Amino acid sequence: MDLNAVIDSAVSAPAASASDYKGLSNVATTNACKLCTPLGATLAFKGVEGAVSFLHGSQGCATYMRRYIISHFREPMDIASSSLGEKNAIYGGGPNLKKGLLNAMQKYGAGVIGVATTCLTETIGDDVARLLTEFREEFKDLPLAELVHVSTPSYSGTHMDGFHGAVKALVDQLCPGSRENAAPANSRVNLFSGMVSPADIRHLKEIFRGFGVEAIVLPDYSETLDAPALLEYENIPSGGTSVADIRAMSGARASVELGRAISTQDTAGTSLNERFGTPLFRLGLPMGIRETDALFATLKSITGVDTPRDLLLERGRYIDSLVDGHKYVSGLKAVVYGEEDLCIGLTSFLAEIGVHPVLVATGARNRNLSAHIEAACGSVLREMPPHLRPIIREGADFFDIVEEAKTLAPDLLVGHSKGQRAAREWNIPLLRVGFPIHDRFGGQRLLHLGYRGAQALFDRLVNLVLEKKQNDSDIGYGYL
Amino acid sequence: MTETAKALTPEHIACPEDSAAIPAERATIFEERKDQIHRVGDGDFAMACNRDSLAGAVSQRACVFCGSRVVLYPIADALHLVHGPIGCAAYTWDIRGALSSGPELHRLSFSTDLQELDVVFGGEKKLAKALDELIPRYEPKAAFVYSTCIVGLIGDDLAAVCKAASARHGIPVIPVQSEGFKGNKREGYLAACKAMRTLVGTGETADISKLSVNIMGDFNLAGETWIIKDYLNRMGIEVVAGITGDGRVDDLKRAHGAALNLVQCSGSTQDLAKMMREDFGIPFLRVSWIGIEDVAESLYAVAEHFELTQPELAAGMVERTALLVRDELATLMPQLKEFRRDLEGKKAAVYVGGSFKAFSLVKAFRHLGMEVVIVGSQTGTEDDYRELAAICAPGTIVVDDANPLELSAFLKEKDVDIFVGGVKERPIAFKLGVGFCDHNHERKIALEGFVGMLNFAKEVHASVMSPIWQFVPRRESQNRPIEEA
Numbered sequence A: 001m002d003l004n005a006v007i008d009s010a011v012s013a014p015a016a017s018a019s020d021y022k023g024l025s026n027v028a029t030t031n032a033c034k035l036c037t038p039l040g041a042t043l044a045f046k047g048v049e050g051a052v053s054f055l056h057g058s059q060g061c062a063t064y065m066r067r068y069i070i071s072h073f074r075e076p077m078d079i080a081s082s083s084l085g086e087k088n089a090i091y092g093g094g095p096n097l098k099k100g101l102l103n104a105m106q107k108y109g110a111g112v113i114g115v116a117t118t119c120l121t122e123t124i125g126d127d128v129a130r131l132l133t134e135f136r137e138e139f140k141d142l143p144l145a146e147l148v149h150v151s152t153p154s155y156s157g158t159h160m161d162g163f164h165g166a167v168k169a170l171v172d173q174l175c176p177g178s179r180e181n182a183a184p185a186n187s188r189v190n191l192f193s194g195m196v197s198p199a200d201i202r203h204l205k206e207i208f209r210g211f212g213v214e215a216i217v218l219p220d221y222s223e224t225l226d227a228p229a230l231l232e233y234e235n236i237p238s239g240g241t242s243v244a245d246i247r248a249m250s251g252a253r254a255s256v257e258l259g260r261a262i263s264t265q266d267t268a269g270t271s272l273n274e275r276f277g278t279p280l281f282r283l284g285l286p287m288g289i290r291e292t293d294a295l296f297a298t299l300k301s302i303t304g305v306d307t308p309r310d311l312l313l314e315r316g317r318y319i320d321s322l323v324d325g326h327k328y329v330s331g332l333k334a335v336v337y338g339e340e341d342l343c344i345g346l347t348s349f350l351a352e353i354g355v356h357p358v359l360v361a362t363g364a365r366n367r368n369l370s371a372h373i374e375a376a377c378g379s380v381l382r383e384m385p386p387h388l389r390p391i392i393r394e395g396a397d398f399f400d401i402v403e404e405a406k407t408l409a410p411d412l413l414v415g416h417s418k419g420q421r422a423a424r425e426w427n428i429p430l431l432r433v434g435f436p437i438h439d440r441f442g443g444q445r446l447l448h449l450g451y452r453g454a455q456a457l458f459d460r461l462v463n464l465v466l467e468k469k470q471n472d473s474d475i476g477y478g479y480l
Numbered sequence B: 001m002t003e004t005a006k007a008l009t010p011e012h013i014a015c016p017e018d019s020a021a022i023p024a025e026r027a028t029i030f031e032e033r034k035d036q037i038h039r040v041g042d043g044d045f046a047m048a049c050n051r052d053s054l055a056g057a058v059s060q061r062a063c064v065f066c067g068s069r070v071v072l073y074p075i076a077d078a079l080h081l082v083h084g085p086i087g088c089a090a091y092t093w094d095i096r097g098a099l100s101s102g103p104e105l106h107r108l109s110f111s112t113d114l115q116e117l118d119v120v121f122g123g124e125k126k127l128a129k130a131l132d133e134l135i136p137r138y139e140p141k142a143a144f145v146y147s148t149c150i151v152g153l154i155g156d157d158l159a160a161v162c163k164a165a166s167a168r169h170g171i172p173v174i175p176v177q178s179e180g181f182k183g184n185k186r187e188g189y190l191a192a193c194k195a196m197r198t199l200v201g202t203g204e205t206a207d208i209s210k211l212s213v214n215i216m217g218d219f220n221l222a223g224e225t226w227i228i229k230d231y232l233n234r235m236g237i238e239v240v241a242g243i244t245g246d247g248r249v250d251d252l253k254r255a256h257g258a259a260l261n262l263v264q265c266s267g268s269t270q271d272l273a274k275m276m277r278e279d280f281g282i283p284f285l286r287v288s289w290i291g292i293e294d295v296a297e298s299l300y301a302v303a304e305h306f307e308l309t310q311p312e313l314a315a316g317m318v319e320r321t322a323l324l325v326r327d328e329l330a331t332l333m334p335q336l337k338e339f340r341r342d343l344e345g346k347k348a349a350v351y352v353g354g355s356f357k358a359f360s361l362v363k364a365f366r367h368l369g370m371e372v373v374i375v376g377s378q379t380g381t382e383d384d385y386r387e388l389a390a391i392c393a394p395g396t397i398v399v400d401d402a403n404p405l406e407l408s409a410f411l412k413e414k415d416v417d418i419f420v421g422g423v424k425e426r427p428i429a430f431k432l433g434v435g436f437c438d439h440n441h442e443r444k445i446a447l448e449g450f451v452g453m454l455n456f457a458k459e460v461h462a463s464v465m466s467p468i469w470q471f472v473p474r475r476e477s478q479n480r481p482i483e484e485a
């Protein structure tokens, strides 16, 4: 097993080719296909045990983001805020930040506070790192929470940048140092899963366990954002990655980082790799057969364990179901939109099952999406007739997506809830995936990853197609 | 003239004995918030309101921008452009159930999506270009341009850009000064009112009846404005403008032709009503369209107003109103009775945006035989809360600008059966296994008017009477000893 070769091939980005999207000429953004940067950070912080997500800025942003996140997860999502007012905007938000941190510690019992900035505090130039140092000094006689901060101005980037930025900040600030002071070597594997659903996180953990490793997943909001009914309200919901586990990351066997489109230098995985030499495996989101195979191959190369039988059976059943169902979806044209990495994974999944992803669009910019999609889809895409190969757009909003899709006569939309208007207008099905799911139930339990996730997606997709067929037909066949 | 209709003088009900003990330990209340919480019967009434939210607390409050956006959102043929980074616009895209009988431009989300360079060099050019792009594309009757926090900082001259765009495109382009950090929702309401005021008085009013009103502070959620409009029409009254329910720019322009303004909701449009009283001499009535008494008394107050001011034209209006109310109640009451049988004695918590709605809800619950044991709002005034306290039973908790910790502690302490609030409160209630009824701007079920009371009863009943509560930990642990005995 040449581990290094695998690592190298996994880490090195596909040959950079400029995205073919030159930007539509629109100045205004109409119906955005992205969210603001700090939202991603507050979600990531939510996956740390005992943590409170904290926004340094005015109150409105926190309230809006909470509402948006709650509508998807249907779980409490507290986001504390330094609630800056007009005076603070002029004289700086330091005093409010410190007061807010104290309150979050004393009233919530926060063990960790993840501070993300907002456009307001970025613009007035508050130096949060310095403020936190001052705070630690000022209150050093108190038992202080771990303070982690990330810079998240929305005027550059999207919620995905906020998410990945927060994960990296957690690793950099809670697992600092270099080889000399690394945690004792342990048998665990770090897993940076990206912004996936609680159900996905649970499944990933199960997969790792199948290979005999207990993953250290960061962030792990599989419990905090999908918790059981409780007798006693918990200020901070149970679950999440513990600080001790984050520290132990420096002694882990390897890191697996999911997401082809994350920047190649500046991530939690590269940080551990550079500082502690932790081998890094960068893979796409395991969606569909080949991307999931790649994860399993990687796990095998790390652990030396063969894919467990029950997971192999899942793969086999999935392929069997493709045989049974392929005709229902074969040749359909789909429009895929949403976060860059989800787009890549979905495109790969769709191309594999014979659906043509004719348009793939994300609100993010400079993600090199074309190259990543090519790499993820490989031969499946190359063998497609040229006129059906995807048009790939970055920096798109729903105005762009709808305008462009109109010319392509799609049969199907694949993405989060916000494509609902278009789907309704064109009377075509929308396969709801990712975040946010605001108009259906159970978004937090949607499974996308692994063979099992592919199976769930395929079943839902086929049923959407059948349902439409049945509803549109005069006869209403009872067998389809 | 009649600023406070008799409809809303809180009747001081005889308070039933309440045995709920006040726990000694109230640790979840932040020291600095103690004077924003009051327990009825617990010492003299004193509450500090309209404070800035406390840093580090998870407030349910929103920002100035949010306040403006809520009020102006239902104006369906206007372009609503949010000048700022993407979040502020993204989070307010089509989130409300405000219906329109015609255009639906309000359901789209427009943003200048400011980028780093704009923040450094100013966003005025981008804003002007965005308007030049969007106005011809959608041909709105007017455009509202909202400023957000950043715009307040980088110093864009919103007014100048809007004025120039207005000249170029020949429609009103109205700046809404709603920088988020410059206060809370209430300042946002005021900014929205100021923006609307620039439209009012610019339209033709010759053909408007002397028996006419504007319906203000109602947003046509799930078609509620239409319910009220129907009642008023049946009484012989013309509705000039929904402000802003099913709102139109042209209606706003001629709204000063109405003889009377009907203002619902404690804060959102009252400022505009006051401006219209000052500038055009239009009186206003404060009304509430929620709950049986409040709807009936609001309608009566309107009829009485017109019989008094237009004795000839409005002759018989009170009579007609009485008939209408009788008709409606004849269908409603028997149905309510059914629900009441099940709901009698159950306990409710109310936490809503405006305190006026809280009043109406307290009364509405009484018709269901239920008792409100916790009541609060995000934006009430001290007077509002004093009056609220007066109509609630001893032991009732009255709270201003609550946070999840407090709310959850209160819910548990009072062992409530249903919580009425907005989307942000729902998970707290659900996590503790408490029923829930959505009563905010996102609701999709009409809760106003007499039919709204019926819908409300259905909602409450559907939640409270569900068999699932026996399985939630809270009730499971209550039930277990009995089963074992």
Ligand code: SF4
Pocket: A036, A037, A038, A060, A061, A064, A117, A118, A119, A120, A154, B084, B085, B086, B087, B088, B089, B148, B149, B150
């Ligand atoms: S100001 Fe920035 S951080 Fe706040 S909601 Fe708007 S985009 Fe998001």
Ligand code: SF4
Pocket: A058, A059, A060, A061, A062, A064, A119, A120, B063, B064, B065, B066, B084, B087, B088, B147, B148, B149, B150, B178, B179, B180, B181
């Ligand atoms: S507080 Fe400011 S930045 Fe945040 S949502 Fe409100 S206007 Fe936007």
